[in-house]
Amino acid sequence: MTSAELLTDAFGRIKENVHGAVAGLTEKELATRLDAESNSIAWLIWHLTRVQDDHVSEVAGTEQTWLADGWAKRFELPFDDAATGYGQGPAEVAALEGISAELLLGYHDAVHDRTIEYVRGLTDADLPRVVDTRWDPPVTLGVRLISVIDDDIQHSGQAAFIRGVLLRSRRNA
Numbered sequence: 447m448t449s450a451e452l453l454t455d456a457f458g459r460i461k462e463n464v465h466g467a468v469a470g471l472t473e474k475e476l477a478t479r480l481d482a483e484s485n486s487i488a489w490l491i492w493h494l495t496r497v498q499d500d501h502v503s504e505v506a507g508t509e510q511t512w513l514a515d516g517w518a519k520r521f522e523l524p525f526d527d528a529a530t531g532y533g534q535g536p537a538e539v540a541a542l543e544g545i546s547a548e549l550l551l552g553y554h555d556a557v558h559d560r561t562i563e564y565v566r567g568l569t570d571a572d573l574p575r576v577v578d579t580r581w582d583p584p585v586t587l588g589v590r591l592i593s594v595i596d597d598d599i600q601h602s603g604q605a606a607f608i609r610g611v612l613l614r615s616r617r618n619a
Contacts, residue, residue, distance in 0.1 A: 448569075448570070449568060449569070449570050449573060449588075450565055450566050450567070450568045450569070453565040453568065453591060453595075454562055454565055454566055456595045457498075457558060457561050457562060457565065457595065457598075458558075458562075459599075460494075460498075460558075460595065460598045460599060460602055461554065461555070461558045463598075463599070463602035463603070463605075463606065464491055464494070464495075464550075464551070464554050464602050464605070465551060466606060466609075467487060467490075467491065467602055467605035467606045467608075467609050468487065468491060468547045468550055468551055468605070468609075469547065470547070471487065471547055471609065471612070473488075473543070473544055473545060473546055473547075475487070475612050476488040476491075476542075476545060476546075476547060476550070477540075477542060477543040477544070477545070478608070478612060479539065479540075480608060480611065482536060483536055484539075485539050485604065486539055486542060486543075486608070487605045487608050487609060488542040488543075488545045488550060489531065489534075489538075489539040489542045490601045490602070490604055490605040490608075491550045491554060491601075491602070491605055492521070492531065492542055492545070492550060492553075493530065493531030493532075493534075493601060494597060494598045494601040494602060495550075495553055495554045495557050496512065496529070496530040496531055497530050497531070497532070497594060497597055497598070498557050498558075498561060498594050498598055499511050499512050499530075499557045499560075500512075500530050501590060501593075501594045502557075502560070502561045502564060502565075502591075502594065503560070504577070505564075505577045505587055505590055505591075506560075506564040508560070508564075511553070511556050511557045511560055512527065512553075513527060515556055517552075517553045517556070520549060520553075521545065521549065521553070523541055523542070524541055525538065525541070565591070568587075572587055573586060573587050573588030573591075574586050574587070574588065575587045577590050578590065
């Protein structure tokens with residue numbers, strides 16, 4: 447198995463996790479927060495997709511799907527178009543109310559497709575390329591992609607947990 451195949455598999459699992467966390471939920475359920483300080487499923491999925499879009503487009507040297515394909519306009523969020531969710535608080539999380547599963551999954555799938563197109567073309571020789579010198583040691587392409595995968599897996603797992611709580615609440619109502 448090549449590095450490109452491993453990366454393709456990992457990003458494919460993230461897509462499965464995202465769809466599993468979101469499928470069949472209402473806008474209200476997607477916006478539900480377990481307490482006033484916690485994230486909603488909608489915010490978690492939007493955030494993990496924005497980070498993937500931002501980081502992968504940067505290393506690929508392409509425009510973000512968020513802007514290139516008009517997703518920023520479709521979401522109509524009160525944030526700067528460059529926002530990825532990093533450092534946002536409860537007020538910004540609340541701004542994701544009224545976002546549909548179709549919109550979240552449409553954006554995620556578009557980012558996933560571009561990500562897969564990029565990683566399928568990578569070779570082992572590409573992965574040591576330094577992509578960020580702001581860190582010590584500098585960040586390589588391989589480390590950046592693993593960082594995105596790690597972040598996405600964590601956030602999709604958080605979304606799946608919230609989904610489980612919501613579905614149990616539905617059954618007990």
